[in-house]
Amino acid sequence: MTVSSDTLRWFDAIRLEDLPLVGGKNASLGELYQALSAQGILVPNGFVLTARAYDDALRDAGAWPALHALLYGLDTTYIALLAQRAAQARQIVYAATDSAPLREAVAGAYRRLEAQYGAGVPVAVRSSATAEDLPAASFAGQHDSFLNIGGAEAVFDACRHCFASLFTDRAIVYRANNGFDHFKTGLSVGVMKLVRADRAASGVVFTLDTESGFRDVVLITGAWGLGENIVQGTIDPDEFYVHKPSFRQGHRAVLRHVLGGKQLTMGLAPDEGGTATRNVPTPEALRARYCLEDDEILHLAGQAMLIEAHYSERAGHPMPMDIEWAKDADDGRLYIVQARPETVAARKNVAMLESYALKGSGRVLARGRAVGEKIGSGVARIVASRDDLKFFRPGEVLVAPSTNPDWEAVMKTASAIVTDHGGRTCHAAIIARELGVPAVVGTDAATRVLRSGQAVTVSCAGGESGTVYDGAIPFAVSRVDAGLLPRPRTPVMVNLGNPDLAFRTALMPCAGVGLARMEFIIS
Template identity: 70%
Template sequence: MSENTPLVRWFADLRASDVAEVGGKNASLGEMYSRLSTAGVRVPNGFALTAYAYREALAAAGAEAKLRTVLDRLAITDIAALARAGAAARRIVYEATGTATLRAAIANAYAELAREYGPDVAVAVRSSATAEDLPEASFAGQHESYLNIVGEEDLFEACRRCFASLFTDRAIVYRVNNGFDHFKVALSVGVMKMIRADAAASGVIFTLDTESGFRDVVFITGSYGLGENVVQGAVDPDEFYVHKPSFRAGHRAVLRRTLGSKQLTMGLAPGHFGATTRNLPTEAAKRLRFCLKDEEVLALAAAALAIEAHYSAQAGHPQPMDIEWAKDGEGGALFIVQARPETVAARKRAGRLDTYTLQTRGPVLVTGRAVGEKIATGVVRVVTSAKDLEIFRPGEVLVAAATNPDWEPVMKTAGAIVTDHGGRTCHAAIVARELGVPAVVGAGVATAALHTGDTVTVSCADGEVGTVYAGALAFEVSHVDAAALPLPKTPIMVNLGNPDLAIKTAMLPSAGVGLARMEFIINEHIGVHPMALVHPEKVSDAERSRISELSRNDPSPQAFFIRELAEGIGTIAAAFHPRPVIVRLSDFKSNEYAALLGGSAFEPKEANPMLGFRGAARYAHPAYAEGFALECAALLRVRREMGLTNLLVMVPFCRRVDEAKTVLAEMARHGLRRGEDGLEIYVMCEIPNNVIQIDAFSEVFDGFSIGSNDLTQLTLGVDRDSDIVAFDFDERDPGMLEMLRLAVTGAARNHRKVGICGEAPANYPEIAAFLARLGIGSISVNPASLLRTLAIVHDAEQTASAT
């Protein structure tokens, strides 16, 4: 071997440019260890056996000719032949790398590492291919790793096995499918201080949203034990989001979190050398709490942003990253153990809007986490073993408890994928995303509820929740180039209450959110009456027990409400940042409030809740004031702690000016002062008195949003919930058009903003044209109506300017 070419390179001496010598994984570890430690990125020390060491060993043994004999003319679709060839190739490499020279180099480097960490230091041994983690390829999971290796003899054995794993069956298939020459890819082996995540936690970080490609968030997943469970989808991990612009501005807050089941904990078990892994059920109490504290989530986010900034500067363009982290159970420190360019979501075509929409609905069979935003139909094939893979047919829906890299040749042909376990960074999710196949992961009972031969529809088009329906349902696909859309002068906004749809919806060409319904978040994500959280002593024992269960991870039931509501609203505000997001204070009717957990103890029974104790009338009233304080605290957290000052507030169903002043005084008492930190407060213009006294209301509020549903109901005297008189509910009535005119011109007269947040402009092009001619400030519609409304208003403006 040449004396000038090293067999061993230490992380401190490696840079990202050394991929040809030590592979992508080791080059990246060296880059971070040597360049980012001062930026708070903690990487365990270690060294790499170079690709030169691998090639020299094979050359000395004449191994390439033997490998060519084994691999030439191999049909990778022949599973049995592939297994035989892979085993033979691995044996050839293993025998070739057992040289005395390599043994001595490994022993000397290990002794050096032991001087830093102590004798018999435990190490992790990881493979690193020289074509690994390139923008056009990801070899993640293709090769072997060995954990908790102690002593130079076991380390030598582990390194030889790593070298041999260049020819795992899955690696052979991946190289063939992606056009890589087996003999132009070499393997380097990384040896690094073992981080005892088996006694703590680990997971994956992406510096973008994995489904939409949205760049303004850091997405962190984690579970107890070693990270293989998260990567392979054996568990449903905890998930956390951090908003990048707010974080960079100094606001340290978790944007959103989802508690995962974390069913298993992967630990270490003694093996014949080093350690093997074993999965044990996670303790019930640990499953019910998050694996990371907020300060740990934020520390990981800071490290991820530093890594992304560094690699982006090197690349000369924004470079989202895929990062693995581990928490050391022996000291509690957080380490970065791998980082590579993100290779799927980052390549999504900017401005291309591909929208999948179900035309009908059917019986729901299972639900889970949605991967991708597509819909597919197909026949189920439940896969429990390799034998099932042999009879898998292209286009079938692959259903399994979890997937593994060996299945990738078959997964490539699947119409959709459904798994019992896993989060959005698991193996099934990563492969499905890369292949553009819809997947529902973490569905819990998919392998029991779905049966081979069933025809199903897999839909990932409704936000974070993926659904498997019975039967082949009709769906529509539309492809729109946002850059080519004619945009009107009038800002077109969206109505949105579901945080799960926020990021997806924010990718549409809207001017922001004209109406974010707070009550949707309260109903869907909290489910408890606010007053029941303030006064749990007034509800039944069963309800009190349920409240305690829901709030177990928070200091108090009230803190649970504030956090959940703030995270829901904050997700919407972050998704659209810096565009304005107008959140409407809760506007449940008394019968709807009563349906919440514990609600019946606090709500009156009203003959006509539509006209009763709703909207502004509640906020300072003794029957709800303490609940309103929680709403205000959540809004204050979004604006102050999360730093999302693009969040504006709107008061619904405000009957009188004096009532408006009372509500604003109550908001100010809780820290929401109009004008402070740019806070604007609007009012729903949905009662005729709002129009009649628009000059007086203009002195109190910054703007108006016309609620066409209630305004039509009260102008025409038609109960919008009544089927009998539904034919009389028509926003195009001359009286309604006059109300709209008075509202728009009155707001303009008082130099106040005015928009409309009903569906009337989307449903009736003539109303959109009418409002555009009046010069309305904005029009806000449901996301499904956005593109149609953009075209309608643009045409109306063109017509108006021509006449």
């Protein structure tokens, strides 16, 4: 057991109950490290500068009145003023956290990490707010984190930047839109040994199907290099499904493999400040290969199910999870670097059957991965960069190479979202699910095929594949409360011709979903 305090805590002294002190991300890391390491879950060791340290630093520096003055009554739709006030707030926090006690605490803790892992051990420095990874709000991508930081002074500086990122433009807008008080939201900073996934692979695991909410599968996404490309939606990752009941019965096989484009690989590039990240084109030979072998996929699935079982037991009810994994190039092992409750599909009311159906047809402009099951239509607006956001109007269809956390305020007003790149676990997909906006991600060419001002219809009602049609096609919406439907004595099962509909069909009031008839497959 390492020495901890209310200012600095080590992972082995943190549990889920410590969320008010260390934030959602760090509370979960401590829970994983302390409760599940003995069961084979690998979590790199680390320490946390707590929200108490943040509060004390700002109080001692007399920073709170200035922050209140900057943010009181701020209209977050006034983008120029928001940017100005947010920058000033970050400067105040960065200066206030430059305290001797914090500097000494970080230096001492980093020396202990060096004693465990070696001199100059590279670390990840990650923000963790006290109002994140909550059932109603994920706070995905709102605060800053830094990778491959080495040396006590560089680590301390990164910690100060993390504290300051509580007041990024996007975080201020997100809190305002979701009803969180800026001054009742604290921030802690976690420092953990870096997993060298830059020379291996990383990704995300969900312990349910993210679109239908079907809970009998594990969905794993992955790509070469650091996982930020998956989150940002700049690449199309590999996808793998594992069936939980079969896995538990000893029939351990990968249900489905989907080869992603994996267009870029994010690695580490040294710079004057220590390190930075860089994207390079992925070699064709690696693009043609899955980033995980089947035994690794099944290992991750088993770990994900173990984590889900632990969190469900703690919660007293089923708790689907959203988990980050990384493979270390140095030792070849798979590490869990984050686990949080899944915040959207798990809250879906599966008894209320809502279905969307097109009432016409149109020319297909693009196809990709469907996010959600809805249909939306409107005028397309190509947004190639943040500068283009000023042209976007509420009710339009946002079309972009990928999305950014800074765009959340605009995404909230879109009738649909379409991206060139990204998978089911990218930022665009996560935010679209939270907002209930239909999205088609990973189309490859939407920004080249579509044009601003063009009327389009975005349909996610056809299973896992989403489609963008030319023109405004009428559609119908039906809602049925399955809980009110009478059940026959005879078990009624469903036979499908389109396997992409299997997960969502299994949630309907039926006794099961069967294999497609052979004539469907042949024809």
